[in-house]
Amino acid sequence: MKVRIKFAKYGVMKYIGHLDIMRYFQKCMRRADVDIAYSTGFSPHQIMSFASPLGVGVESHGEYFDIELKSGNAKQVKDALNAVMVDGMEIISVVKLPDGVKNAMASIAAARYTVCMKEGFEHENTCHDKVCDFLSQSQINIIKQTKKNEIEFDLRPHIFEFEYDDDYKMLIDASSSGNIKPMTVIEEYARFCGTEICASKYQIIREEIYMRNEGSEFVPLLSPGEDF
Amino acid sequence: MSVKLALSDDILMKVDKPARYIGNEINSVTKDKDSIEIRFAMCFPDVYEIGMSHIGIQILYDMLNKYDDVWCERVYSPWTDLDAIMRERNIPLFALESQDPVKEFDFLGITLQYEMCYTNILQILDLSGIPLLSKDRSDSDTIVIGGGPCTYNPEPIADFFDIFYIGEGETRYRELLDLYKEHKKNNTTRYEFLCEAAKLGGMYVPSLYKTEYNEDGTVKEFRALRDDIPLMIYKEIVTDLETADYPVKPVVPFIKCTQDRAVVEIQRGCIRGCRFCQAGQLYRPVRERNVDDLKKMAMEILSNTGHEEVSLSSLSSSDFSKIEELTDFLIDECSRRYINISLPSLRIDNYSLETFSKVQDIHKSSLTFAPEAGSQRMRNVINKGLTEDDIIGGASMAFKRGWSKVKLYFMLGLPGETDEDIKEIGILCDKIARAYFDLVPKEKRIGGPVQITASTSFFIPKPFTAFQWASMNTKEDFLNKAYMTRTSILSQLNQKRIKYNWHEADVSVLEGVFARGDRKLSKAILEAYKRGCIYDAWGEYYKNDIWMQVFEDLGIDISFYTTRERGLDEIFPWDFISCGVDKEWLKKEWLRSKEEAVTPNCKQQCSGCGAFRYNTGICMEHRKKQA
Numbered sequence: 001m002k003v004r005i006k007f008a009k010y011g012v013m014k015y016i017g018h019l020d021i022m023r024y025f026q027k028c029m030r031r032a033d034v035d036i037a038y039s040t041g042f043s044p045h046q047i048m049s050f051a052s053p054l055g056v057g058v059e060s061h062g063e064y065f066d067i068e069l070k071s072g073n074a075k076q077v078k079d080a081l082n083a084v085m086v087d088g089m090e091i092i093s094v095v096k097l098p099d100g101v102k103n104a105m106a107s108i109a110a111a112r113y114t115v116c117m118k119e120g121f122e123h124e125n126t127c128h129d130k131v132c133d134f135l136s137q138s139q140i141n142i143i144k145q146t147k148k149n150e151i152e153f154d155l156r157p158h159i160f161e162f163e164y165d166d167d168y169k170m171l172i173d174a175s176s177s178g179n180i181k182p183m184t185v186i187e188e189y190a191r192f193c194g195t196e197i198c199a200s201k202y203q204i205i206r207e208e209i210y211m212r213n214e215g216s217e218f219v220p221l222l223s224p225g226e227d228f
Numbered sequence: 229m230s231v232k233l234a235l236s237d238d239i240l241m242k243v244d245k246p247a248r249y250i251g252n253e254i255n256s257v258t259k260d261k262d263s264i265e266i267r268f269a270m271c272f273p274d275v276y277e278i279g280m281s282h283i284g285i286q287i288l289y290d291m292l293n294k295y296d297d298v299w300c301e302r303v304y305s306p307w308t309d310l311d312a313i314m315r316e317r318n319i320p321l322f323a324l325e326s327q328d329p330v331k332e333f334d335f336l337g338i339t340l341q342y343e344m345c346y347t348n349i350l351q352i353l354d355l356s357g358i359p360l361l362s363k364d365r366s367d368s369d370t371i372v373i374g375g376g377p378c379t380y381n382p383e384p385i386a387d388f389f390d391i392f393y394i395g396e397g398e399t400r401y402r403e404l405l406d407l408y409k410e411h412k413k414n415n416t417t418r419y420e421f422l423c424e425a426a427k428l429g430g431m432y433v434p435s436l437y438k439t440e441y442n443e444d445g446t447v448k449e450f451r452a453l454r455d456d457i458p459l460m461i462y463k464e465i466v467t468d469l470e471t472a473d474y475p476v477k478p479v480v481p482f483i484k485c486t487q488d489r490a491v492v493e494i495q496r497g498c499i500r501g502c503r504f505c506q507a508g509q510l511y512r513p514v515r516e517r518n519v520d521d522l523k524k525m526a527m528e529i530l531s532n533t534g535h536e537e538v539s540l541s542s543l544s545s546s547d548f549s550k551i552e553e554l555t556d557f558l559i560d561e562c563s564r565r566y567i568n569i570s571l572p573s574l575r576i577d578n579y580s581l582e583t584f585s586k587v588q589d590i591h592k593s594s595l596t597f598a599p600e601a602g603s604q605r606m607r608n609v610i611n612k613g614l615t616e617d618d619i620i621g622g623a624s625m626a627f628k629r630g631w632s633k634v635k636l637y638f639m640l641g642l643p644g645e646t647d648e649d650i651k652e653i654g655i656l657c658d659k660i661a662r663a664y665f666d667l668v669p670k671e672k673r674i675g676g677p678v679q680i681t682a683s684t685s686f687f688i689p690k691p692f693t694a695f696q697w698a699s700m701n702t703k704e705d706f707l708n709k710a711y712m713t714r715t716s717i718l719s720q721l722n723q724k725r726i727k728y729n730w731h732e733a734d735v736s737v738l739e740g741v742f743a744r745g746d747r748k749l750s751k752a753i754l755e756a757y758k759r760g761c762i763y764d765a766w767g768e769y770y771k772n773d774i775w776m777q778v779f780e781d782l783g784i785d786i787s788f789y790t791t792r793e794r795g796l797d798e799i800f801p802w803d804f805i806s807c808g809v810d811k812e813w814l815k816k817e818w819l820r821s822k823e824e825a826v827t828p829n830c831k832q833q834c835s836g837c838g839a840f841r842y843n844t845g846i847c848m849e850h851r852k853k854q855a
Contacts, residue, residue, distance in 0.1 A: 012231075012251075012252050015246035015250055016247050016483075017247075020247065020482045020483050020484070023482075023484070024482060026536065027254070027480060027533065027536070028534060030530070030535075030536070031531065031533070031534040042589060043568075044566050045566075056246070057237075086252050086254055118237055119237070200238060200241060203237075
């Protein structure tokens with residue numbers, strides 16, 4: 001059966017890159033004795049696919065990967081995995097996916113982020129009252145650097161929500177065709193406010209990853225899943 | 229609960245692979261600082277990925293953390309990017325688990341696995357804020373203790389260490405730590421503690437000894453500055469390896485390390501008496517672990533780590549008496565669990581080929597031979613019991629089964645080597661290629677035609693080997709010999725099927741200086757470090773010009789250490805250490821090598837090297853036979 005796992009990654013674990021997180025979970029599956037299926041062929045590997053790589057330095061409360069499970073139930077898998085986690089990694093949910101649900105990566109439509117000032121820089125954020133004005137622009141054109149050349153790109157349709165409430169909160173496009181980065185929004189907003197910022201002073205936290213349901217509404221990647 | 233990291237977020241986001249510095253790995257050990265009495269920082273003076281792959285550290289980490297009163301943590305060399313930041317911002321070096329400064333620890337243990345790490349020792353001390361020279365340390369400073377193979381000639385780095393632990397770490401740490409606790413309780417001085425430590429087996433406290441030199445620079449006399457400490461330090465070894473602890477919960481790194489697998493140590497020591505090989509002498513006599521324990525250990529390590537690969541560790545694994553039983557068991561258990569087996573380089577025969585073909589793709593994998601020398605004459609000189617028939621026969625067997633890749637390892641600059649011996653390297657490679665073309669018809673050459681890779685390293689004479697008296701080649705000799713090897717390969721019929729690699733010569737010369745060096749070299753290492761040398765083991769950071777300039781400025785003639793053939797009666801700087809093998813026996817071996825005489829291995833016949841004094845391992849089997 002196809003199983004979707006939601007996890008959090010925070011604290012010192014934010015320094016571990018995506019490839020190493022994949023290796024980490026492969027080892028966790030073995031330590032926890034999860035009955036995961038393996039691919040066939042000369043060098044079989046665990047059937048496991050991640051929704052979206054998280055950059056080094058970013059924390060998350062809503063990361064996902066899918067596995068093919070041969071036996072077990074949700075509680076048992078979740079407890080077994082949590083028993084072998086390190087500080088800063090936590091399994092939040094384990095659900096079974098009904099047949100026909102697209103894999104995590106193909107389903108992604110949007111992601112919610114919190115962006116705050118890192119410790120020691122709390123008072124450096126001065127512009128936070130122009131959020132409405134920023135969003136009321138019909139176009140937010142930026143220059144996007146591609147491999148070959150520079151192209152003009154309108155950010156506005158890819159920002160679904162953007163607000164300031166002690167920290168910046170945003171819901172932005174994370175689909176394969178229109179993916180934008182949270183810091184791009186912050187940098188553009190700062191430019192709109194007439195200031196320049198230093199990206200390394202901001203901490204990004206991914207809160208949730210969304211897919212679209214039949215009604216085209218954003219729902220968390222976990223939502224098609226069921227307990228088992 | 230999370231520890232506060234020693235490095236700021238801004239630094240960790242800037243440096244390469246921040247995972248090297250955060251700790252928090254699976255099976256790393258965290259203790260309550262207030263519930264322990266001794267803090268031990270265990271250091272491998274190289275980058276994390278290298279240090280984490282070392283099984284010796286894992287053994288001692290596990291052992292020390294089993295003691296309720298001790299918390300052992302790990303320390304590695306910060307990579308050059310972080311090194312620069314730490315110096316610039318005065319950030320003290322820290323241990324991974326607690327992230328506390330090393331300076332706050334009672335002990336800093338440094339493992340010395342290769343000579344080229346010597347400047348990294350100074351980097352560790354310097355960044356920690358511990359005085360570089362033992363004589364400058366005060367009562368409150370951390371005790372710096374060295375261990376590992378390079379301690380068998382600790383003299384070039386004697387000034388930097390308070391204690392060297394000679395031999396296997398399992399046996400004496402408890403006593404040393406108890407002594408330290410006693411010393412802490414009674415508030416005695418550092419000097420008093422060191423004097424007592426020097427009386428424990430295997431402990432060498434360099435500051436309590438003095439070396440006098442002859443006018444020609446050789447050792448005149450090595451003497452103790454006190455009369456209550458031993459003049460001969462015998463190595464420590466585990467005499468009952470079957471009951472010795474082994475870490476079944478090793479630390480699992482997040483980032484890919486050199487050794488990213490479960491490692492099971494199957495035996496210590498080696499029965500073969502290759503005359504160039506230091507490890508073969510240092511770990512005598514060979515001791516095996518119990519095969520049933522090994523099976524259990526392997527499975528436990530796999531389930532505690534989640535590693536997807538397991539490998540066996542030892543010298544000359546084929547000589548382990550239960551190697552077939554153990555590998556068959558592992559293949560069986562592991563294939564069921566989708567775990568790979570990385571087999572050690574076994575002697576090529578029907579059994580090993582059958583085994584290899586179960587775990588590797590024979591069209592992709594290669595066979596490995598280490599003839600070490602091209603000619604049979606030279607192989608007799610070095611006592612390498614591998615004949616041309618073994619190599620050609622083994623390769624032929626493998627070719628028939630579908631292999632087509634062969635790797636061969638040789639050494640250049642062996643004692644008494646002639647041009648003819650070197651030319652034989654090319655000839656041997658060609659013979660292997662010919663065997664392939666004779667045996668494998670065109671339609672069966674699936675993986676493409678035969679590919680032979682010959683690699684040469686330069687021979688460096690090491691202490692406690694039969695060649696400790698030998699002259700080492702100069703850099704120019706080395707390069708000429710590499711050129712001659714290449715010419716010999718290029719003149720062969722099948723030269724297009726043979727690829728040749730050779731090592732850097734500069735770094736081999738420096739390694740040769742330190743390997744048989746004396747205390748006079750400490751100041752050169754210190755000076756080279758001050759002029760910017762670190763990570764000498766890393767080609768891209770090795771600064772040969774600086775090293776050569778330092779030797780010149782300090783009036784040190786490196787040929788004294790390298791090319792000079794030692795007289796039979798010369799006192800060596802390391803003669804006060806005993807690895808169990810007698811100097812007289814090594815001398816006999818040196819003379820036998822000149823006669824091209826082969827000495828049987830320990831299984832065939834005891835040749836009386838002296839290791840029997842430890843009353844263990846293979847020596848006991850001979851004694852049983854005699855009784």
